[in-house]
Amino acid sequence: MSEDGPGPNVRRRQLGRELRKLREKADMTLKEAAKFAGLTSTTISRIEGGKQTILTRNVRLLCQCYEVGASMLDTLIRLAEESNERGWWTDFSDSLPDWFESFVGLESDAEEVWRYSPNFIDGLLQTPEYAAAFLELVPKATEKIIKQQVDFRRARQDRVNREDSPTKLRVVLDEAALRRTVGGVDAMRDQIGHLVELAERPNITIQVVPFDAGAYLGMQSPFHLLRFAEGFDDMDAVYLENQRGAIWMERPTDIKYYIRLFERMTEVALAPDETADFMDSLASSL
Structure with missing residues (x-):
């Protein structure tokens, strides 16, 4: 791990992992989460796998879908912003x-x-x-x-x-x-x-x-x-x-x-x- 902490790709995977856990805790399928957020199941899957850029607006939508509290939402939004920083x-x-x-x-x-x-x-x-x-x-x-x-x-x-x-x-x-x-x-x-x-x-x-x-x-x-x-x-x-x-x-x-x-x-x-x-x-x- 870098002395400056995890890089954007690792942050993205962290965020995807947390969003997957929240979806599973909410007992929702990929299809159900995608319908609520106005996204495709493929997009949700790629987000959870850290395979693509995760926009903060999508994080807000998914957290609303999973009924996430304000404190956790702030943490995930910050993680989304860090995950989109430029890598070396x-x-x-x-x-x-x-x-x-x-x-x-x-x-x-x-x-x-x-x-x-x-x-x-x-x-x-x-x-x-x-x-x-x-x-x-x-x-x-x-x-x-x-x-x-x-x-x-x-x-x-x-x-x-x-x-x-x-x-x-x-x-x-x-x-x-x-x-x-x-x-x-x-x-x-x-x-x-x-x-x-x-x-x-x-x-x-x-x-x-x-x-x-x-x-x-x-x-x-x-x-x-x-x-x-x-x-x-x-x-x-x-x-x-x-x-x-x-x-x-x-x-x-x-x-x-x-x-x-x-x-x-x-x-x-x-x-x-x-x-x-x-x-x-x-x-x-x-």
């Missing part, structure tokens, strides 16, 4: 897809960020040179767009993986991500050296699954797991990204599955100190 990432909105903006807003508020990356170095760990080489592959990518994206990745890194960050970052990489040369040999050597330096930070744990570990559970696809502080832990989510969008998985059974999966991967991977030695040796051999 909006400075880069022109070059970001909507579905990724939502992820970044939550990522910088998470207490723990767990990542599994089998084929390339995770964005939070990339050097500018590695990131630029990767981004050059995007069709119609201009120098301006590439620079914006590199600056954006560095801004994410400044918030999540700096030494004094309150966020704990755990990353499992497959050896393939380290063996695949991106940006040339020099850039790759610097990238691996950067990983070795990052692994020394107290809030960052990096482990590599070596080729000789053979096949292992979950190796076919990357995933991101966001875990929040106590009181916000029902906002834990798994984020699965693809070429055209992303999927959020938030059911408790899904969260538990991916937590177990990640832990299994850490057991197959080299220990953190062994990983550091492995990466140092690999960088020296390039």
Whole structure:
């Protein structure tokens, strides 16, 4: 969680969660609440899931529907106003897809960020040179767009993986991500050296699954797991990204599955100190 308190995306989820509880306490269905407020059931569902901007007038309507007292109404109105504040990432909105903006807003508020990356170095760990080489592959990518994206990745890194960050970052990489040369040999050597330096930070744990570990559970696809502080832990989510969008998985059974999966991967991977030695040796051999 940010030192300044939860960001707007987390506030939005808090508000949605409270509105859902109030609707259920009032023993009303989505359809009944939507009819009263003059909204659609889909809109109410998205509001409760923190998936869209929550206007203060809609909060007032829903609170009237649920017969909420003045004190609670004031609290929810304030939460709605805070949830619509600009996040730091909006400075880069022109070059970001909507579905990724939502992820970044939550990522910088998470207490723990767990990542599994089998084929390339995770964005939070990339050097500018590695990131630029990767981004050059995007069709119609201009120098301006590439620079914006590199600056954006560095801004994410400044918030999540700096030494004094309150966020704990755990990353499992497959050896393939380290063996695949991106940006040339020099850039790759610097990238691996950067990983070795990052692994020394107290809030960052990096482990590599070596080729000789053979096949292992979950190796076919990357995933991101966001875990929040106590009181916000029902906002834990798994984020699965693809070429055209992303999927959020938030059911408790899904969260538990991916937590177990990640832990299994850490057991197959080299220990953190062994990983550091492995990466140092690999960088020296390039």
